[in-house]
Amino acid sequence: MAHGEVLEFEEYVRTRQDALLRSARRLVPDPVDAQDLLQTALVRTYGRWDGIADKRLADAYLRRVMINTRTEWWRARKLEEVPTEQLPDASVDDSTEQHADRALLMDIMKVLAPKQRSVVVLRHWEQMSTEETAAALGMSAGTVKSTLHRALARLRQELESRNADDSAGAAESAVPTQARRVLEREERERCAA
Template sequence: MQTTSWEDEFREYVTARGPALLRAAHQLTGHPLDAEDLLQNALTKTYLAWDRIEDRNALDGYVRRAMVNINISQWRRRKLEEYPSDELPEPAAHDPLPAPEIHEALEQALRELPERMRAAIVLRYYEDMTEPEIARTLGISVGTVKSTVSRAMAKLRTSLGLS
């Protein structure tokens, strides 16, 4: 496959300016992996508009502006999952068991659950399946999945001394 001169020019630009643009993306996102994604999206937009960009000296500004716009769009789409509060939450109670022992206790408590409860918990929390997926897998209704998981969690909390 033969590349055109503007594709070579774009490739040279990315090779030369990529590290500096990645640093700018990292400053925008605060996270290295998000910065890579942001830069990739901005470079994709730049690639698609390459033939319309007349001033090649303004390429960095074009890419940076694209990164800012993409980042703002992502902020707007993001759902706010944490809400500020005037009151601090109560401090967490001390763990009933140290970390290695809690895992052993949890495994033991899981083994003591009835088979359907254990299956529902494992599918829900270990396999990260949705309630409808669990219902299809176990051949039960979604309502039965919900009540089974709820009862199983209550038994686990009691077994682990968390209730």
């Protein structure tokens, strides 16, 4: 970069620093992180300063660099380990419990109509998409969604009635783990849609 452009960049930073720091504060709540964000964006912009033909657009360019930098930081932090006070309990797979869950789930599935059972099996056991399930069963995607919704509601109702009948107070253990996972995944998908 030519000496004149260096001076131009320094002047730009001096005059726009407060406004740019306010922009950084809007992107990250911590004041120290905001200063780090601005400094990182300024360093990245400095290397490309001569490529900004219209310097009136420098603020927009620098804000875009801040947004991209913040996104990079966020992605990197998602991958970091999170320290904890205690180690999580190691889970031990108990095949006996899994077999009991599967048997109970298969018993509960009997309350569904054949079409509902087919949709649940294809969507959740076979992990088929809505469109794949529709093609396999010869129905529309909307029909698959509504059938699945009604089937899962019926399964929930059956699980709740069986839990209510459990006089030992171990209602949670009566709900098969696999059935709970199917129902929870459906809830997440419905909320995400």
